[in-house]
Amino acid sequence: IRTVQFYRTFYERKIKSSGINAEYRVDGRASQTMLDSLMYKMCYYRYGEVTVDHRQPPGFDRTRESVIGDRDVQLKYIEEAFTTTNWLVRIYKVKEANE
16 A cells, blocks of 8 residues: 555656646546556455455455445456565566466
8 A cells, every 4th residue: 555655646746747637546436547557456456355344345445445446456467476464565476478
């Protein structure tokens, strides 16, 4: 999630400098560009399977207080190598060319 915070700053600066009136969102109102971004996919891969609070549905992001927009993120070129229990550290590796 810290990666999201870093990229959020970058994303907002990029949007502002382009003159586009856009909002940074990861919920159901997220732009298709955001949902397709590698940053989003790496942060939220398998997150739709997770229930962090029994009062909230799977895929609920407590930091943003909303359910993520795509709860079935699929990875094409990378695969998860390691994720800590609390999901603070996530490591991915590039898939082999023949996979």
